[in-house]
Amino acid sequence: MTENSLQESVRTIRRDLESAIAAADSTQEIEALRVRFLGRKGAVSALFKQLGSVPPDQRKAAGQAINDLKQFGEDEISRLISRHAATTTTEAAPDLTLPGNWPQAGSLHPLTLVQRRIKTIFQNMGFAIADGPEIETEYYNFEALNIPKGHPAREMQDTLFVDNGFVLRTHTSNVQIRVMERQRPPVRIISPGRCFRRDTPDATHSPVFHQIEGLCVDEGITFADLRGVILNFARQMFGPDMKIRFRPSYFPFVEPGAEYDFTCFICMGRGCRVCKGSGWIEISGAGMVNPVVFETIGYDSERYTGYAFGMGVERIAMALYQVEDIRMFFENDLRFLQQF
């Protein structure tokens, strides 16, 4: 065989290959044409076998031509395969309405979610997180907070007493005292935690509940600073349109003492069922630290001033998630928990 006739065969096979590629439109056909041309017993292999009969001086050029053909075939077929794969589905779609399969995720409790948000906001304002015991001495829970024995305010908070003369803390304000005892000003802390009162459970009361209390003490701290921090918290938590309202009230460890309200975040102040038409949601108490408290723990009450505030985690979570009954948080019903 001469190089010419072999070259002729290469051209013929190449034309056949091109038309076969143009015609192929299924995986099976593509595979068939691959076997026909490039397989072990295919047309290209056959050409290589004929190469031996070409005179040696022409063999190199002929071999080059066959190699080119092989390369061309491989490129075209692989292009065809990827084109085909991209445009066609090789198997029928399953019933897509069947449920998906992935391990079920767990969830965090709504009280955890709310506490995290609150903590982050205050941490960004430079407040450290402080802890204290849930079972406390009467000194830290009452006396040091200017609530001496026999004080009517002790009855405002129905206390649960524990063996050996201790109490279940009625607020996280005990942490204020513990922190100030071990640290000189400036002090800037929040203390989130569990509190207890002798309340019969109903839709808005739980004997176990969670509070976050804040305390800031330094030189030059004023009521205006307290209002600034509370307003900033309200806006970070519920949006830039929040307004705050302070009403005078009485907590023995702060003076001037206040209760503070936020714009109702359900109706944005227009008045609705949640805020009972007032446009405001009661949050908790706040005020300037009573100098008596500073004197008890040994701060110079002329030099330092400070503010303290509280907030109920359940109350905020109830408003935020529109939970109507505080007991939902402690029932641990999966139908409730899975919503968060």
Place this chain on the structure above:
Amino acid sequence: MNISLAWLKTYVDFDLTAAELAHALTMAGLEVEEIGQGTKTTFSGVVIGEILSVERHPNADKLSVCSVRAGDDVVQVVCGAPNVQAGVKAPFAPVGAVLNGNEIRPVTLRGVQSQGMICSARELGLSKDHTGIMILDTKTAGAAGDPFTAANGSDDTTLSIDITPNRPDCLSHIGVAREVSVITGNPLTLPPSGCRETDRSVDEYISIGIEDSDACPRYSARYISGVTVAESPEWLQNRLSSVGIRPINNIVDITNFVLMETGHPLHAFDYREIAGKQIIVRKAKPGEIFTTLDDISRELTSDDLLICDGERPVALAGIMGGKNSEIGDDTTAVLLESAFFDPLTIRKTAKRLGLSTEASQRFERGADPNNTVYAVDRAARLIQELAGGTIAGGVADAYPAPVQPLAVSLRLKRLEAITGISIPADRVRDILTRLQLAPSGSDPLTVTVPTFRPDIKREIDLIEEVLRHFGYNTVPAAETILLPLGDTRNPLRDYTETLKDAAAGAGLHEVVNSSLVPSRYTELYVPEGNVPAGVKNPLNPETAFLRTSLIPGLLTAVSWNINRSHDTCRLFETGNVFSFRDTVSLPDETLTFAGVLYGRSGSSEFWSDEKEQVTFFHLKGLVETLLSRSYLRECRFTAEDHPLFAYGYTITAGDTRLGHFGPVAQSIREQWDIPEAAFCFELSVEHMLAASVPPVSRPISRFPAVKRDVAFIVPGEIPAGDIRACILRAGGAFLKEAALFDQYTGDSIPAGKKSLAFSLQFISPERTLREQDVDPAVKQIIESVGGTFGATLRS
């Protein structure tokens, strides 16, 4: 405290609506909880009825048959009142209305149908007047058919105010009027107290001896003779009804009226019953029995204060009078007591006896020692006016150590330092003056604080008073804060949050249980050497102890969900558990992390999967995952009994015990009605944090690993972990891991034996390993496992 607006208006003028006044008071710290229409009514569904015609009842002389229009309906009503007449309007209770809990039904009276009832004031609980129907002013009463409210009768609105315990002065109409005078700028007018006295001095009738002047710093009294006890006039009855006090008789009503007016509690004794013309104030003898007005005999202690005559106790001081000396219909001479008692003494007794009265509430918070005479004069004047009689000359007044008003100074600079704003000095002075806190001087102001404000002792109290009326909301919110730099981290909190994320990521739902549990929970488990912490005054036995473990709460949550058709629960909780180490220190509070698995395994929830229940190995895998996600990679599990578990492991890291896990013992599951196996873990967060090692990256080999699988047939009782440990020991420097991938017993394995298959991984950080590196190691492993355990290689 209930405040009647009509009553309030007699001391201070205001043209605010009830809602405006309520808002203004609330913003001044007197929180108005409710705006009510007159009294708390004892009726519902009553409307205004117009009486169209009145005819004689055919079968009864004293009854009339009326036709009454109420809205569009005209109904026939039989009425027995003598004053019923056509053309008037009166409260009408149609069929369906409720009076004192009784529903009005259609009745037939002497053969005539009656569709409702025309009411007297007494039937509506508005006064004791039962002389006839309550005829309304035709002009001011609403249209026939409109709802009838107490306001229709009394033309009054009441505010229910939550007075904070520091403000005893506001437990009175005058006290609230004083606040209103600051709000409105209108003057406060006090009611007159002057009396016409006879020449005979009160000393002829009574002498007062105070044995305990700490408990009773002052005792004042007046003597009035020749009184006629009768029903009070309507205006007085209405006043009392409007604030929720039941009218009794003129004498008692006047003491209550003056109490509600001035805030000072008074007591009227029937003078006939006062033996020896004397009053002795003394502490009770232990075990002394005294019968109070409510007819209850009470056993007293030496802490209780008694008012006695020459022979016996006649009142429990500051709380309630005695049955033996109460005002009766035939009383003619009255001894009026107006005293001041020590708040703590009254508080203790009231609390111990569980007896809270209008009087005790005021004495507990602090009455005004310098107001006794004004109050008793005011009452004497009203008694003379309404019940007649003559007032003996003077007040018998024992006041050994008069209480002086405090002088407190107020620096304007300090006011600014606390409030953050500058309040004009004139405004400061004006607020203080209207509050009757007399300021003098310029800066500092010297403020004379009257004794009706026991809450004001220091400068800061005055600052609050000024800001309260200047307006808390006039203080602008600071727009910047000075931020002292410091460490704001809290590693335990941060770590706890990491644990929560790991648990939720592993498919567990977070629960929150109460810390208060019944004793049957704490009996299950207490740390060795400790005792559970009990609550002294629990609401009920179910909340009488502090939890010693989170597991009972988790089981309760599982049980709750099983009962609500959940067949699978994967839950976790973090929280403190408590127990006492000794009787003097605060209890151990251990922050704990625990979880429970119940029902289907997490990997078998797909519809096409084999349904598989959770097993111990799911729990073990979960625990391993959680430990590893919380930086605890080197933990040891040691089989150890635990009262909550059928069997289980203790988890340690180094020398630190972290916690335990295992299947819940069947007896415990039965207590919670949990039908299938449940698996729990419980870990100390603090110990975990202490043992945790935050990750530090180690280099990864760039060379490929060589894998070999080997299976041993070993005696069935040999733990897989022992085999694995043996492999790791024998495997040489390149052996990286020996992972069990199959345990098999069955056909091809001899009885009493099992096959354990391990996947071995060899790797070098320096080069690609070759057959000749690995083969000797495998051979060494086979020999070592064979020699140690009598294991043979499974072909």
